[in-house]
Amino acid sequence: MSHSDPAPRALRLELALSAGLALPDTGDIAVFHPRSGEQLTPLPRERVVIITPHAPDFAVFSAQGYRCVKAAEGRFAAALICLPRGRDEARDIIASASGATEGPVIVDGQKHDGVEAVLRELRGRVELSEAISKGHGKIAWFAAAASAFADWQAEAGSCADGAGREYRTLPGLFSADGVDPASALLAGVLPGGLKGVAADFGAGWGYLSAQLLVRAPGLTTLHLIEADARALDCARHNVTDPRAQFHWADATVPIPRLALDAVIMNPPFHSGREARPQLGAAFIQAAAAMLKPSGQLWLVANRHLPYESTLASAFRKVTELPGAPGFKLFHAEAPLRGKPGAAGKPGRSVNRNGRRS
Template identity: 55%
Template sequence: MRSARLTQALEAGLFVVPPEGRVALIRPRIGDDLGELPKDRVEVITGFRPDFDWFAARGVTVLREGAGPYAAAVVCLPRARAQGRALVAMAAALVVPGGPVVVDGQKTDGVDAMLKELRGRAAVSEALSKAHGKLAVFPAGPGLEDWRPAPAEVEGFRTVAGVFSADGVDRGSALLAAALPEEMKGRVADLGAGWGYLARAVLGRAGVKECHLVEAEADALDCARVNVTNARAAFHWADATTVKLPRAMDHVVMNPPFHQGRDADPALGIAFIGAAARMLQPQGVLWLVANRHLPYDRVLTTLFREVQDIGGDTGFRVIRASHPIRVR
């Protein structure tokens, strides 16, 4: 979908790639096609590890943070509006003054609202509509600095726009933290650790030797490094579904994501549960919080010998699953 809009914009002359210089492709997602962009000059900029690894595996230059100046940039709008603003402002600062900045996104992700807001700040081109999305171009320059928000403080934790639960502690995570036993001991992994709320609760248990925070979103992990300063913490910028930790864990805690874009995708949470089962000791325990409507029972009873609900509320279940079953 994105490549179709880019190709049409290039063919129509709406977006003209400068003849020289690097082109920043900001926050594309797995499966996005570079289309007619000059592949030898494109640098993908993303802090989301699965996307980072997918493009790197295809021989594309991938950076967590771009280093300007770029000749042009393409911003792939995310779902979170504040994060989208920050990415557009970043592109405007990275590209040479007057160079083209493309803003591309799906209608369901708010591209119409973003372009309307941007027109009050910059000379935005006519929008190209195709494949349930829109694309427009504006010249790089100053004037969007206030769209790059400073980190926020929420209940004693640092957060930043675009990360999960940026405005406050997630109710499910709070329920899980309250259910963790005081006598928790050994090595613990926090899968999808976010900005460190659960890890801080885990490290409040004196018997915990190590807590491994595994988080795919680099911005969230940066916040976690500020929020969790305990020497027993280790930080891993990694996809929780494929990460390889240095040793087996005694416990895994997690509040796994279950959305890909706007659509619920239980397969994502199921992949987290599978990863937890693989990394646990034979006597290990998974501590999981999940929305009640998610179909996790079958995978839990397939992968663990003991599964029980230990808390929750009308919207969430807190689950204890122990003794992972090894598949021969």
């Protein structure tokens, strides 16, 4: 999956270098959390180290020949921060970069992701350069000062489910402050009689997986598939059942030789601020490709998301279960063989509200 470069980050970097940003002549340059499709051409490729916990981005930049790591390791001569949308996550990345870098620390982001507010905060803590505006975003830089951001380093948090079970979370993760209502709705309909091998696509910090393992003692294995390494680390802490196996992987890409009896999912439908319902469609198609002929899928989605056609093209039987005002639930059975969604024998239409034809 690729993203266009909306910044344009490369152009802002070029303008900054022309305006006085000086990169050290030697040493590695850390680039924190770039997204696939973004251009980093103003930086010397052989010195760039991509730091990203996101498996799809890691794979894309690795394929382009960049050195990639999931988290900052060692010291860097300079750092470029590609600001995320979340304020707490952005602060944590700035603190990490400043603590691992000799300097300069370059901060670049889009206005709709809050770059202006971040730059205002930085001016109260460090000597920040003049910001350069271009492409609906801004770039500025400062000399690394780890002590200035000690209070910005993210610390693990926690939340509890309705039964009082505590879960470890982290700022910047999906639903870090509490159990997502859609996931709670799906957990309530998961059957207890499941057996064999199952998977949680986009497992996050592990809530749905923990619920399923309690409900279904007949499961032999549950694979947690999650693209964010930070969320997966939390899931390892939250899901200690020995039947759990953890995969840092893109759930839109089928895992070879993994045959499943059941899949559960509450798929994402945003990339940053951009709505991308095709992400959920890709989750469904990957599930159909990995399920056995008798396999089953349980899915929860926001009510406005158009997943019905994807489900109907990927499964022989699809039933919409009673949902909630903001969410809909589906149970799909018997994946169609061949490419899901390809031309050929269609699946049945979605049956509504638990009624089967």
